[in-house]
Amino acid sequence: MQEAISAVHAGHMTQKTAADHFEVPLGTLTKKLSGHASEMSHGAGRSTILSKRDEDQLATFLKANAYGDGLTKSEVLDVIQNYVASQNLKTH
Numbered sequence: 001m002q003e004a005i006s007a008v009h010a011g012h013m014t015q016k017t018a019a020d021h022f023e024v025p026l027g028t029l030t031k032k033l034s035g036h037a038s039e040m041s042h043g044a045g046r047s048t049i050l051s052k053r054d055e056d057q058l059a060t061f062l063k064a065n066a067y068g069d070g071l072t073k074s075e076v077l078d079v080i081q082n083y084v085a086s087q088n089l090k091t092h
Helices: 002-009 015-021 025-036 052-064 073-086
Strands: none
Touching: 002 015, 002 025, 015 025, 052 073
């Protein structure tokens, strides 16, 4: 994103060309260039509950159980819910 912003600021590319070239969303680039979003911001939304370690452990377990018929969406959600409960993580 920063390279796209720099290219537009330097006058080397239009916003559309920079978005395509650097494979960034045009809308996001436009917002950052217009000042509606900080050039350094990295998105919005809630903070994550799971640490990288937690995510890696869950991913390993889910991948190990993906063979054959795999797990249903409901089963995946149950696994995650049980993990969150076993680790006493707060989701609210």
